[in-house]
Amino acid sequence: MSRSAKAEAALALHRFGMGPRPGSIAAIEADPRGALIAELDRPAISELAAANLPSSAKAYRAVTDAFAKRQAKAIVAKKEQDAKRQQMAEASAMMEGAASNTGEMAQKIAAEAVPDPGRQIYLDEARIRIAAALGAEIGFVERLVWFWSNHFCVSADKIRSMSGAYEREAIRPHVLGRFTDLLLAAEGHPAMLFYLDQTVSMGANSTAGLNRSRGLNENLAREILELHTLGVRSGYTQDDVIGFANILTGWTLVPPGDNPEHGGEFTFNPRLHEPGAQKVLGKSYEDETVEQGRAVLRDLAANPATASHVATKLARYFVADTPPPALVERIAKAFLDTGGDLKQVARVMVSSDEAWSEPPAKLKRPGEWVVGMVRATGLTQTDPVRYTDGQVLLGEPLWRPPSPKGFPDDEASWIDGMGRRLDVANYFAERIAGRTDPQDVIETVLGSQVSPEVKQAVGRAESRQQALVLLFMSAEFQRR
Amino acid sequence: MTFRHHLPTRREALIGAGSLFAWSQMPRLARAEGRDPRMLVIVLRGALDGLGAVAPVGDPDWIGLRGERALVLDGKPPALPLDGFFALNPAMPNLHRLYKAQQATIVHATATPYRERSHFDGQDVLESGIARPGAVDTGWLNRALAELASDGRVDPRGSRVLGVGSVTPLVVRGRAPVLSWVPQKLLPANEDTQARLLDLYKHTDPKLAAALEARMRLAALGATGPSDAAMVDAAALAAPGIAGVRAYFAEAAGTAARFLAKPDGPRVGAVGFVGWDTHINEGAASGQLANLLGALDGALAAIETNMGDAWRETVVAVITEFGRTARINGTNGTDHGTGTVAFLAGGGLRGGRVVADWPGLKQAQLYEERDLKPTTDLRAVLKGLLRDHLRIDERALATTVFPDSIGVAPTAGLVG
Numbered sequence: 001m002s003r004s005a006k007a008e009a010a011l012a013l014h015r016f017g018m019g020p021r022p023g024s025i026a027a028i029e030a031d032p033r034g035a036l037i038a039e040l041d042r043p044a045i046s047e048l049a050a051a052n053l054p055s056s057a058k059a060y061r062a063v064t065d066a067f068a069k070r071q072a073k074a075i076v077a078k079k080e081q082d083a084k085r086q087q088m089a090e091a092s093a094m095m096e097g098a099a100s101n102t103g104e105m106a107q108k109i110a111a112e113a114v115p116d117p118g119r120q121i122y123l124d125e126a127r128i129r130i131a132a133a134l135g136a137e138i139g140f141v142e143r144l145v146w147f148w149s150n151h152f153c154v155s156a157d158k159i160r161s162m163s164g165a166y167e168r169e170a171i172r173p174h175v176l177g178r179f180t181d182l183l184l185a186a187e188g189h190p191a192m193l194f195y196l197d198q199t200v201s202m203g204a205n206s207t208a209g210l211n212r213s214r215g216l217n218e219n220l221a222r223e224i225l226e227l228h229t230l231g232v233r234s235g236y237t238q239d240d241v242i243g244f245a246n247i248l249t250g251w252t253l254v255p256p257g258d259n260p261e262h263g264g265e266f267t268f269n270p271r272l273h274e275p276g277a278q279k280v281l282g283k284s285y286e287d288e289t290v291e292q293g294r295a296v297l298r299d300l301a302a303n304p305a306t307a308s309h310v311a312t313k314l315a316r317y318f319v320a321d322t323p324p325p326a327l328v329e330r331i332a333k334a335f336l337d338t339g340g341d342l343k344q345v346a347r348v349m350v351s352s353d354e355a356w357s358e359p360p361a362k363l364k365r366p367g368e369w370v371v372g373m374v375r376a377t378g379l380t381q382t383d384p385v386r387y388t389d390g391q392v393l394l395g396e397p398l399w400r401p402p403s404p405k406g407f408p409d410d411e412a413s414w415i416d417g418m419g420r421r422l423d424v425a426n427y428f429a430e431r432i433a434g435r436t437d438p439q440d441v442i443e444t445v446l447g448s449q450v451s452p453e454v455k456q457a458v459g460r461a462e463s464r465q466q467a468l469v470l471l472f473m474s475a476e477f478q479r480r
Numbered sequence: 481m482t483f484r485h486h487l488p489t490r491r492e493a494l495i496g497a498g499s500l501f502a503w504s505q506m507p508r509l510a511r512a513e514g515r516d517p518r519m520l521v522i523v524l525r526g527a528l529d530g531l532g533a534v535a536p537v538g539d540p541d542w543i544g545l546r547g548e549r550a551l552v553l554d555g556k557p558p559a560l561p562l563d564g565f566f567a568l569n570p571a572m573p574n575l576h577r578l579y580k581a582q583q584a585t586i587v588h589a590t591a592t593p594y595r596e597r598s599h600f601d602g603q604d605v606l607e608s609g610i611a612r613p614g615a616v617d618t619g620w621l622n623r624a625l626a627e628l629a630s631d632g633r634v635d636p637r638g639s640r641v642l643g644v645g646s647v648t649p650l651v652v653r654g655r656a657p658v659l660s661w662v663p664q665k666l667l668p669a670n671e672d673t674q675a676r677l678l679d680l681y682k683h684t685d686p687k688l689a690a691a692l693e694a695r696m697r698l699a700a701l702g703a704t705g706p707s708d709a710a711m712v713d714a715a716a717l718a719a720p721g722i723a724g725v726r727a728y729f730a731e732a733a734g735t736a737a738r739f740l741a742k743p744d745g746p747r748v749g750a751v752g753f754v755g756w757d758t759h760i761n762e763g764a765a766s767g768q769l770a771n772l773l774g775a776l777d778g779a780l781a782a783i784e785t786n787m788g789d790a791w792r793e794t795v796v797a798v799i800t801e802f803g804r805t806a807r808i809n810g811t812n813g814t815d816h817g818t819g820t821v822a823f824l825a826g827g828g829l830r831g832g833r834v835v836a837d838w839p840g841l842k843q844a845q846l847y848e849e850r851d852l853k854p855t856t857d858l859r860a861v862l863k864g865l866l867r868d869h870l871r872i873d874e875r876a877l878a879t880t881v882f883p884d885s886i887g888v889a890p891t892a893g894l895v896g
Contacts, residue, residue: 232600238848403754422669422677454680460676
């Protein structure tokens with residue numbers, strides 16, 4: 001390695017972590033790779049921070065309850081207005097339009113008297129997630145959480161109350177565990193079942209299906225095969241999708257209004273389940289309980305196509321848009337050899353020379369770049385409203401991917417957003433310029449690991465704000 | 481089970497998805513011929529239900545196929561009659577008006593060459609213009625313009641793009657310079673900061689330099705351009721649910737039109753709208769799909785209005801990655817299918833027709849016995865527009881823009 005120890009430490013923080021904080025380059029420069037591996041052995045602080053937040057089921061019940069109360073208030077208001085309108089219509093037909101408008105207004109006002117807890121839950125979840133990213137020594141584990149959360153994404157547009165808790169409950173506990181467990185936790189989580197329409201799918205020949213002449217929804221089964229495990233064009237067929245979708249019927253959640261203690265939790269409802277054996281990828285699954293679906297997931301987790309799909313995505317996320325094939329192979333082999341032990345997979349990745357020899361050309365995603373910028377100032381907390389609004393502006397709204405594929409990860413998807421990043425950097429720099437010295441950031445945060453051109457541009461800037469903008473927008477700060 | 485409070489509002493997901501991507505150098509050749517054509521491509525992401533949008537009311541198997549969810553002429557509200565066989569979803573009165581005025585054409589039972597059912601591969605084929613997904617990282621619209629540029633018919637100076645957008649759609653990616661726009665909410669960094677940053681990038685990172693230069697160019701264009709964009713933006717962000725979607729579609733498309741209408745503005749653009757993946761509660765004449773079609777209809781009206789006189793030389797092509805299942809699924813929605821519709825609108829069209837080689841709806845006539853069978857290659861339609869409207873060479877269309885499409889003849893007579 002011709003790279004200096006400081007440069008290797010900076011690369012470790014940018015490429016595998018959340019970016020340097022004051023003093024962090026110096027702290028790990030003796031052994032940057034060892035420091036990354038050591039972080040895998042330390043418990044994630046965010047799990048502690050998360051303990052005070054409601055579970056996804058509880059959050060869901062709270063939102064459902066509030067919604068029911070709003071509906072009830074609106075109905076009462078409507079009845080009152082109907083009575084009034086009746087009187088007015090009798091008095092004067094001309095007045096009817098006006099009465100109708102005030103009626104709708106009254107219903108709206110009555111409903112809004114009951115606050116919707118969903119937004120606050122979302123922001124509280126956002127707050128602890130940001131704190132975890134800002135507070136991490138390196139942030140390697142947090143990056144893994146972000147990776148897997150995007151791989152197994154749900155959208156807050158469809159299920160806001162659960163979107164943050166989903167990550168805490170289904171993703172975080174397993175990112176250093178076995179892929180099988182992560183897969184089972186993600187696919188069986190109520191948020192995922194709701195997001196991919198599984199809660200309303202039923203077997204055409206199930207008890208409920210026969211009674212209600214409704215049936216199958218293929219969405220979850222298809223996305224598991226295409227996005228979460230084997231990957232697209234890996235050889236499964238439409239029949240496999242249908243067989244798997246049949247197997248998954250019955251995977252649903254306890255209706256939140258029906259059960260004050262368990263509403264919103266996962267349940268297997270045999271009344272929705274398609275009876276009989278089903279085939280997926282040539283194998284017959286006989287068991288007709290929830291274990292039928294779990295058996296398919298276990299088999300998918302062990303499939304070599306899954307190892308290859310996951311390895312490619314990991315290498316692309318951490319190292320390069322077009323990662324070195326040798327690195328992908330090494331990661332895939334580790335995945336297969338260890339039965340999907342994700343801690344070993346992460347360890348093999350950062351122990352591979354190929355993961356370090358690629359030039360730092362990978363463009364950070366907006367969220368990574370923003371967190372890197374805030375970390376560089378030494379801040380460990382930030383206003384979740386401002387943060388989430390910023391993410392919307394940058395095209396990467398928190399837990400709101402545009403599709404089940406998650407946010408894209410390549411330069412071509414994001415480079416045209418540079419102008420928007422500039423606006424955000426400008427805004428942030430304006431707010432912190434009073435207490436943040438750009439030279440200080442270069443010396444103590446970046447360990448002087450910026451090019452002479454950047455140093456010169458910062459040195460010649462007409463204001464601290466401008467200097468910070470140039471620094472945060474520099475290639476060294478945006479690429480890894 | 482009802483979960484109404486969790487129905488997607490989609491507002492925030494839409495931001496970025498509706499970015500305008502456009503070129504400013506395109507129209508030189510056409511101008512020399514005394515024409516100044518505009519083209520806007522709208523990509524509907526999620527696979528539009530073509531049968532739910534344009535119903536074959538004259539097909540004897542139509543009602544049997546969809547039952548009470550079949551769009552019909554005596555429905556509530558009634559479908560809008562087109563040509564005696566097809567009828568339009570009643571959520572699209574503007575498109576219907578344009579159709580009657582010979583300024584809209586509907587292409588039915590159409591699809592790209594893609595025959596599987598993955599959104600992402602389907603969009604890849606739709607936008608790349610290559611029959612095989614994942615083959616290239618450029619889009620057909622960009623390659624079409626690059627083709628013009630390579631003939632020396634486009635002034636290569638000028639517009640190295642600007643990026644204010646977030647995620648650049650594949651259809652516009654490539655060699656030809658792109659500029660992008662999304663609603664502004666922050667005050668931008670001042671010109672001096674931009675100039676210094678550009679200088680820094682020129683010494684350290686040419687790609688970032690190109691992206692920043694593009695933004696500066698668009699900002700300069702915008703300074704004399706759409707002055708009320710910020711106000712419209714505020715309104716769009718304030719509106720909830722479907723009202724917000726309507727406002728956003730209209731703003732994104734309307735702003736695209738304002739740029740395209742400017743004498744010194746771009747001539748070709750692309751906008752993406754998400755939300756068409758209607759697996760559950762799709763509805764027919766009302767419901768989720770009708771809401772979105774209504775928002776799209778409003779977007780078409782905004783384009784027509786904001787184009788002003790340039791509407792006469794405009795073609796808007798609305799396309800989607802594939803269709804949906806012919807039958808309703810178990811959850812009152814539709815799953816991923818194959819054949820679908822494309823909408824064409826604009827004063828430059830010879831419209832008032834439904835272009836379709838109708839395959840029929842009997843079980844055996846469906847693709848894999850489940851989807852509307854595609855009988856018109858969407859590439860033929862797009863090639864027809866590119867050849868006759870933008871005057872792109874037919875050989876280039878068959879080799880560079882849509883490679884391996886030599887057997888797919890451009891549809892003739894689409895434009896007037």
